[in-house]
Amino acid sequence: MLLLLQAQPSDWALFFGRFHPLIVHLPIGFLLIAGILEIGRRLGKLQLSNGTMSAILFWSAVSATISCLFGYLLSLGGGYDADILEEHKWQGIGVAVFAWIAWGASSNFLLKRAPLSSVLYVPALALSVGALMVAGHHGGALTHGSDYLTQYTPEPFRSMAGLPPRAVGATFTAKPITDVNQAMVYEQIVNPILQTRCVQCHNAEKSKGDLRMDTPEKLTKGGEGGPIFVAGKSTESEMIKRCLLDESDEHHMPPKGKTPLTDEQITLLTWWIDQGAPFNKKVADLAVTDRVKPALAALGNGKAVANAEAAGKAVPASGPAPLSPVLTMNVPAADPKVIDELKRTGLLVLPLSKENNQLEVSAVNVRTFSDAQATLLVKLSDQIVWLKLGDTQITDAAINSIVKLKNLQKLHLERTQITDAGLKKLTGLTYLEYLNLYGTAITDAGLASLSDLKALRNVYVWQTKVTESGIAALKKVLPNVEIVGGTSENSMAMRTGR
Amino acid sequence: MNKLANELQQAALRRETRRHFLQTCSTGLGAMALGSFMGGCNPFGSTDKTAGAAQAGAEAVAASMDPRLSQFAPKAKRVIYIHMAGSPSQLELFDYKPELQKYNGKDCPQELLTGKKFAFIRGVPKMLGSTANFRQHGQSGAWISDYMPHLQTVADELTFIKSMHTDQFNHAPAQLLMHTGSARLGRPSIGSWVTYGLGSENDNLPGFIVLASGGKQPDAGKSVWGSGFLPTVYQGVQCRTDGDPVLYVSDPNGMSRDIRRQTIEAINQINEAEYQEAKDPEILTRISQYEMAFKMQASVPDAMAISGEPQYILDAYGVDPNKGSFARNCLLARRLAERGVRFIQLFDWGWDTHGTSKDTSVDIGLQEKCRQSDQAVAALINDLKQRGMLDDTLVVWGGEFGRTPMQENRDGQTQAFHGRDHHLDAFTVFMAGGGMKRGLTYGETDPIGYYAVKDKVHIHDLQATILHQMGFDHTKLTYHFQGRPFRLTDVAGKVVKGILA
Numbered sequence A: 001m002l003l004l005l006q007a008q009p010s011d012w013a014l015f016f017g018r019f020h021p022l023i024v025h026l027p028i029g030f031l032l033i034a035g036i037l038e039i040g041r042r043l044g045k046l047q048l049s050n051g052t053m054s055a056i057l058f059w060s061a062v063s064a065t066i067s068c069l070f071g072y073l074l075s076l077g078g079g080y081d082a083d084i085l086e087e088h089k090w091q092g093i094g095v096a097v098f099a100w101i102a103w104g105a106s107s108n109f110l111l112k113r114a115p116l117s118s119v120l121y122v123p124a125l126a127l128s129v130g131a132l133m134v135a136g137h138h139g140g141a142l143t144h145g146s147d148y149l150t151q152y153t154p155e156p157f158r159s160m161a162g163l164p165p166r167a168v169g170a171t172f173t174a175k176p177i178t179d180v181n182q183a184m185v186y187e188q189i190v191n192p193i194l195q196t197r198c199v200q201c202h203n204a205e206k207s208k209g210d211l212r213m214d215t216p217e218k219l220t221k222g223g224e225g226g227p228i229f230v231a232g233k234s235t236e237s238e239m240i241k242r243c244l245l246d247e248s249d250e251h252h253m254p255p256k257g258k259t260p261l262t263d264e265q266i267t268l269l270t271w272w273i274d275q276g277a278p279f280n281k282k283v284a285d286l287a288v289t290d291r292v293k294p295a296l297a298a299l300g301n302g303k304a305v306a307n308a309e310a311a312g313k314a315v316p317a318s319g320p321a322p323l324s325p326v327l328t329m330n331v332p333a334a335d336p337k338v339i340d341e342l343k344r345t346g347l348l349v350l351p352l353s354k355e356n357n358q359l360e361v362s363a364v365n366v367r368t369f370s371d372a373q374a375t376l377l378v379k380l381s382d383q384i385v386w387l388k389l390g391d392t393q394i395t396d397a398a399i400n401s402i403v404k405l406k407n408l409q410k411l412h413l414e415r416t417q418i419t420d421a422g423l424k425k426l427t428g429l430t431y432l433e434y435l436n437l438y439g440t441a442i443t444d445a446g447l448a449s450l451s452d453l454k455a456l457r458n459v460y461v462w463q464t465k466v467t468e469s470g471i472a473a474l475k476k477v478l479p480n481v482e483i484v485g486g487t488s489e490n491s492m493a494m495r496t497g498r
Numbered sequence B: 001m002n003k004l005a006n007e008l009q010q011a012a013l014r015r016e017t018r019r020h021f022l023q024t025c026s027t028g029l030g031a032m033a034l035g036s037f038m039g040g041c042n043p044f045g046s047t048d049k050t051a052g053a054a055q056a057g058a059e060a061v062a063a064s065m066d067p068r069l070s071q072f073a074p075k076a077k078r079v080i081y082i083h084m085a086g087s088p089s090q091l092e093l094f095d096y097k098p099e100l101q102k103y104n105g106k107d108c109p110q111e112l113l114t115g116k117k118f119a120f121i122r123g124v125p126k127m128l129g130s131t132a133n134f135r136q137h138g139q140s141g142a143w144i145s146d147y148m149p150h151l152q153t154v155a156d157e158l159t160f161i162k163s164m165h166t167d168q169f170n171h172a173p174a175q176l177l178m179h180t181g182s183a184r185l186g187r188p189s190i191g192s193w194v195t196y197g198l199g200s201e202n203d204n205l206p207g208f209i210v211l212a213s214g215g216k217q218p219d220a221g222k223s224v225w226g227s228g229f230l231p232t233v234y235q236g237v238q239c240r241t242d243g244d245p246v247l248y249v250s251d252p253n254g255m256s257r258d259i260r261r262q263t264i265e266a267i268n269q270i271n272e273a274e275y276q277e278a279k280d281p282e283i284l285t286r287i288s289q290y291e292m293a294f295k296m297q298a299s300v301p302d303a304m305a306i307s308g309e310p311q312y313i314l315d316a317y318g319v320d321p322n323k324g325s326f327a328r329n330c331l332l333a334r335r336l337a338e339r340g341v342r343f344i345q346l347f348d349w350g351w352d353t354h355g356t357s358k359d360t361s362v363d364i365g366l367q368e369k370c371r372q373s374d375q376a377v378a379a380l381i382n383d384l385k386q387r388g389m390l391d392d393t394l395v396v397w398g399g400e401f402g403r404t405p406m407q408e409n410r411d412g413q414t415q416a417f418h419g420r421d422h423h424l425d426a427f428t429v430f431m432a433g434g435g436m437k438r439g440l441t442y443g444e445t446d447p448i449g450y451y452a453v454k455d456k457v458h459i460h461d462l463q464a465t466i467l468h469q470m471g472f473d474h475t476k477l478t479y480h481f482q483g484r485p486f487r488l489t490d491v492a493g494k495v496v497k498g499i500l501a
Helices: A011-017 A025-042 A050-076 A082-106 A108-113 A115-144 A185-197 A216-221 A238-244 A263-274 A293-299 A336-344 A371-380 A396-402 A420-425 A444-452 A468-477 A489-495 B002-015 B018-039 B058-064 B098-102 B171-180 B190-198 B221-225 B257-278 B281-304 B311-317 B326-338 B364-386 B459-469
Strands: A348-351 A359-362 A384-388 A410-412 A434-436 A458-460 A482-484 B078-085 B134-137 B142-145 B158-165 B208-213 B237-239 B343-349 B393-398 B402-407 B420-423 B427-433 B440-442 B452-454 B478-481 B484-487
Touching: A011 A050, A025 A050, A025 A082, A025 A115, A050 A082, A050 A108, A082 A115, A185 A263, A238 A263, A263 A293, A336 A348, A336 A371, A359 A371, A371 A384, A371 A396, A396 A420, A420 A444, A444 A468, A468 A482, B078 B171, B078 B190, B078 B326, B078 B364, B158 B452, B158 B459, B171 B190, B171 B221, B190 B208, B190 B343, B190 B459, B208 B326, B257 B281, B281 B326, B311 B326, B311 B364, B326 B343, B326 B364, B364 B393, B364 B427, B393 B459, B402 B427
Parallel strands: A359 A384, A384 A410, A410 A434, A434 A458, A458 A482, B078 B343, B078 B393, B158 B440, B208 B237, B208 B343
Antiparallel strands: A348 A359, B134 B142, B158 B427, B393 B427, B402 B420, B478 B484
């Protein structure tokens, strides 16, 4: 066998090796049927010729031999517990050898030449079937883990068998999190994710890719391809990259068929790595980025997450950011009559998507939209999350209606008659992230009154009277907000050399 | 005009014969078949209530451009796709390869040539180091060569994919693959898929508008904005960039708006009568196109009137208001985006830098193309940003393939100018806005820029990602045609999650 001589397992070796779990069921079936038939024959219940038994045993022996070969090829791929593997190997070889002996003893060919060989028949068959049972069990232990079979043993048999009491849900339990800020990041957040999603295949007994993820030391060590994470750099960490691949990709982890990590879990792991992958730090010791906040908050039964000293630092992360809570919350469907009423004014009224009741309302087709019509919007105060009233006739009076749209995430008021007086009324919009005010008459005073809108991320003040110092002042209060002032006419002229 | 319609009705009645009865029977069967055909006409599968909309007649097509829903909340509401037709050299612009410089002028190693096919390279070509000077820019440290001084200033807004690769090394098939997901003719373009899925926000403008510059149409012709087997109402509408944007868009002397309205109503009545008889959905498209053309008479001149733009904006883009140009198209793209056009496709021809002449050399010719376009692209990104539009407008910039790290040797001859052949194993595309991670460089090529080696992104992956940002699962935006559902990404494509913000 040329294949066996190669130092590195070739694709061919692994290709055939993977057939081991399939082909192995043939000798199981053949040998068991041989055993059952033989018992039937001995008890006089069955009429069977020696030739039939001999044929069954011949194929048992052939398939057992092939199974042994394929099993060996599979083991070249590595990742199995060496002790169990060694036992399994010899038990498997035992099955094949005894099957051959049983066949030899049953065939007329041998009986004619060595009459005594018939004595070997029954013991060989019995040993072969026996070895089959043990080898089968160890094979299962190699694939599924040694506690797989008995993991769900119910009481009272559990204590009778001397098994330790079973942990609820899984064999692993983490200390429950009471206060997220005091939670140990690795022990209570990261490790539980690894335990439920990764450790099944990356543990002491079964270490796929020569990787174990069950202890901090092994996790840091990595697998056959080297370390699986680079502390501080999630974008270069194999462990995160694998999770972000398309699920149909052969390198995706967990592999096809296993439960993938949720977005929140990936966000948490990414954050942990970006923070230097510490093993003995609390949440409060690390910088809590905006991106990870919702995921952390979900762990701590909704308790607010405090920002550590280092917060606000831009941290590169590898996955898409989670959606704003306002886009994922459940809101009741809007009344179709109200939607029709709004549409009659010329507004576009559209759910954000098929799966959302949240609405986007846009005046892109109706530049004449006015304060009076804006009062209609209040009827959809639960649903409207994106509102585009840019380039319309509205004035500060419309703000009275707009502030009632408590779920607004994006608000376009550019190129309207809105002034500072209007902005002063723009409070209480807890989800407002995007506010477009370009081309309005607002000044620094109006901008300053936005400081209550804690969720703000983007504010556009191009072509307004807002100054650099006004922008700086708001940034001091809301450090996460990006205020785009745009280019002034002068600076643009300078840049183009005019 | 009503008189004309009445006359037609009379003529139709006179035509009715026994033979006609049989004919109607067969079109009745046809209509049933059509019902199932139109059943495929909605992006969300046949469970949707709009299925079988054919019976609703002309209204159905009018409604086909109604704004519709994404499958999930979108990050981008519109796309400005800037296609540099001919394909710019990534090795002169973004893919900085100091290692390649060391091999400049040396023979290309045989292992890079074995089993490879090139459009023009024959025998053993020489390696060609970059003719440009590179520096890192912005906080993100993106490599942008000095060919693009303006783009350098917006480096932190950009998301580079340096590991693009494609399957086609000739312009037309590669452009088709880029825009329709297939190298052969007949598939709908990405803009058509988007308008088919989302309709148009603006009542008075098409949802998909195309602007071309550079003096030549793209090699693959109008198919790159065609609607393929989708109803033709979803195809891109090309506007001229010089003179009247749409020919004869303005009414001639003596033709009032009212007469025009009545004319179109009469024509539509006739077409509707014909539709009732023939049940050809293309007649519905025709009706809606007349309607759209009438609306566009008012809306297009308004959208295209850059005379309303202040001088400093014209200067920022580098637009000469009296001349059609790529810069002018960039400015128009912003104006169309402001008006709610979903998909704006810019083609600029002249990036095919083979080095067969001064104009097509990767040093002199390419620098000239950059000079004509660099300022406008940077201005577009700045302008979208200051208007708060970059948030939900996805800008994509790229060619249909890359260019070789070897000097082209057309017909085995040494060429007088520096030039590079078509290359499918590596090229660079950049994006901005629309929910992309800003200031990111994704993917890598090998040290000489021959193969994309890390985080490879295929054309279908890019398409899947664009659709994803528009709120679509690319595997579920399908259209039933010739017995099976079709989609933009055919049977491939993975969303590049690593570049999403």
